[in-house]
Amino acid sequence: MSTDLNHKSEQIHAKKMGQNGIVQPLLTDLYQITMAYAYWKAGKTEANAVFDLFFRKNPFHGEFTIFAGLEECLKFLEKFCYSHSDIEYIKHILPASIEPEFYEYLGSLTAKDIKVYAIEEGTVVFPRVPLLRVEGPLIVAQLLETTLLTLVNYASLMATNAARYRMAAGKLKLFEFGLRRAQGPDGGLSASKYSYIGGFDGTSNVLAGKLFNIPVKGTHAHSYVTSFSDFSELTERELQPKNGGFPKNLLELAVHFRKRLVSIFSVLLSEVNDGELAAFVSFALAFPENFMALVDTYDVKKSGLINFCATALALHELGYKAVGIRLDSGDLAYLSVVGRTYFKKVQEEYGIPYFSSLMIMASNDINEETILSLNEQGHCIDSFGIGTHLVTCQKQPALGCVYKMVELDGQLKIKLSQDVEKVTIPGKKDAYRLFGEAGFALIDILQKSEEDAPSINQKVLCRHPFQESKRAFVKPSKVTKLHVLCFDKGNICQPLKNLQEIRKNVEDSLKILRPDIKRNLNPTPYKVSVSDNLYNFLHTLWLQNAPIGELS
């Protein structure tokens, strides 16, 4: 069963998606609240802070990431406010020595003085470039940390994972089937949403379809097939032909076709399961226009394909066109080729033109590598249903986004670390993407906010943030500014895009990347640089903050 809500979207008044009720200010780490009290005690609540939310490494051994989760962050900011019961709970868990005025203060906090600059949702992004820049009173900016990270981390990971599957699968259809294996109910819903953004064609998750206006897909399970043991269980057997007329006995027709099919495909009739045919016929009676059958409950070659073809031929006799089959076990490449061979043979024998192109869907434990390997082997699969590996991001189940203070009351902040990759780039920064003649993105550059934007056809010195000798002049043929102000004065100040638009943005955004950056095996890293000005600044501050030791 398949639906395309794009076509029908006028017909239904799609319910505007609110936000899951558990996304609320208490969905945070306790230390944010203890820090808030300490800031309050120290009189630092109003200090103007700048935080960068970014990641340090692309996931899945790849060299790109898709940014997602922005809309959820903005909705959270809009309603950010501690309820009376939240304050009561916080009182209960903090020490009795806390001054009561703090709770009054906390109860009055909102995000109205917070500004959020963000990269557009669905854009391809790279390590160290801030996805969000959060500016405003220290106490509020700090209190937002955990929730923003929670909302961005999995969303971006999932969208990236889906985009990788999409690239592996090329033009084939992809459906997300992972709800039952997802990390909790919300994990399942987010997986449906962000895999659609990343390029999937739909989901099996009905609630995701309802809430997010995503196409929903599904046929039947093995249990449907095993629920029938023989023909006698099929009490209803009649189907009216598509163009009217007297109903005919669909089972009788299918049994009739099956007799010839077993001889065409050299199968013993005793090997073909009757319960399976009863199940297929009953399903076809329910969905004559959308008949799709799971053919691997017993034996694909000796039973499933025979019973499917018999039922599809019976439907054809009454003017209906079957959709296809699903394979959920075994050697998918091989079985899909067998399936296609059967369909072609039936087409020849019966002269039914559409038969050779019936859909073949595969859905057993598929991951990105399976698809790539199936492509190499050669197969006849038209669409994939993908579960566990996709929704849990099995290859790497977490994206390591962090939220670091880079400026406070105009004072630049740097977080040093023995590990150079973990040093933060201080200060309020703008990011630009520089494009070459071929239309591909060449490099991202971070600059101090007060610097002028790079200009088209003007040489820009781009420096590696940590390696002095790595630098290059770039003469961009196009420059895009990556951040826009999305939240200001308590309101979302950019129009929210719908999922289809964000999905389109992912598709377009990936086109600007050179293929070698996107490939699965040994991809080329995309470069993220800093301006000469920011480079010098960063390293001066670094030396100031790193104390000189004494060898002993």
Added chain:
Amino acid sequence: MSTDLNHKSEQIHAKKMGQNGIVQPLLTDLYQITMAYAYWKAGKTEANAVFDLFFRKNPFHGEFTIFAGLEECLKFLEKFCYSHSDIEYIKHILPASIEPEFYEYLGSLTAKDIKVYAIEEGTVVFPRVPLLRVEGPLIVAQLLETTLLTLVNYASLMATNAARYRMAAGKLKLFEFGLRRAQGPDGGLSASKYSYIGGFDGTSNVLAGKLFNIPVKGTHAHSYVTSFSDFSELTERELQPKNGGFPKNLLELAVHFRKRLVSIFSVLLSEVNDGELAAFVSFALAFPENFMALVDTYDVKKSGLINFCATALALHELGYKAVGIRLDSGDLAYLSVVGRTYFKKVQEEYGIPYFSSLMIMASNDINEETILSLNEQGHCIDSFGIGTHLVTCQKQPALGCVYKMVELDGQLKIKLSQDVEKVTIPGKKDAYRLFGEAGFALIDILQKSEEDAPSINQKVLCRHPFQESKRAFVKPSKVTKLHVLCFDKGNICQPLKNLQEIRKNVEDSLKILRPDIKRNLNPTPYKVSVSDNLYNFLHTLWLQNAPIGELS
């Protein structure tokens, strides 16, 4: 900051936890609904079905699993019912040919005729033993599949993961710090809840604390430390001694102690960061009774530990006792030993008895293997804060629970597969756990429901379900029946246990397992058997269902 809600639970009227609003009948795969229609068309809706929910393989290369998620399943069943808007949405996505009476029928469905037999939540369980047995009208039992799997899969995986960390950590304290890296907001909440059940001592997740009455823990982040550059930013400096009297300047005291500490520990004063001391002092002013400091923002040995000891000594001077430190980077084993050495030295120099046993918490990218390796190296850590690896179950992010029809209208159902491990054990079964003299569980046995329960001190023939020659007589000194009726006539019919009770059940349940089954490296598999009667039954049915092929 730490709270133990067990002590305070009378003080607060803990809000009864409802269920996340997204747990609803549409949180399912579309094919459940298409199958429902086909069943309805075929007149099979009322057929009495029995489904088993079980898994085939223990996670994490281990040999046990903790069953969790039952309460969520039961709450879902209690309210199972399609809303008007659900029905409208289903109409919208199914073909126009669906008979309208079906939607009326669907709208009237509830789980009132469903019976659920389940193993107690928090019990140690093994492959192939049903966690839930769902009995009732085929259509409803089928419609429940995906949601039940979603609710059991991650909950059990998470509880199992936590129990493994608990065993690795022995008596040390364990805190879940993973919200920011969890798979969605609900993934984060579930992680807090089920890690507590599995043996963790608390979480950083405030909402989890509020909703589930779990102890919450947290101090401060690196950003708190970097927000202070020098002493001048510390406007408030006075603290009243614990036993009253005039407030004293805590910064001055700390600076005073620091002078001597740098010479005791042979550090240059210029290497000790002043911003860090300002941050520690301000935090101590806010939480004099609960002072815990993150000591790795700059240099643990040359700055963090010196500033912590200086602040703790200053607090001591005013009658307060510091809690300890947190390490979030570097060589945790080594740094914890260094920290303990510092504390012991300070104890000797200043004669403060509690100083050597101040708490040392570690929290950087820790997993089960890290803990085991730290144990081997030797360390002085008292507690761990664990995030990503715990909450995403990085080692294996999904448990493969399945939901299989085993009986329909008294007819036994078997699902065959080329892969013997995937063959389902047919029929309505009861499960018993047989214990040996030493009090350890010896084996689980599945029997046909109509068979008599095994008796104490009577020989029982236990057979491997698939290998004819593997069988053994067992004379149990104790027998427990694993399933109890939990849901009947539309109601939960067992008292729901609170998290503390379920947590206790996990602890007790793990004690009945021999240590070699629980160990991390090459654990011994626990045996799950079938009765002789069920064995014969299974294999007769298998032969009946497996068609005889012809070699060609």
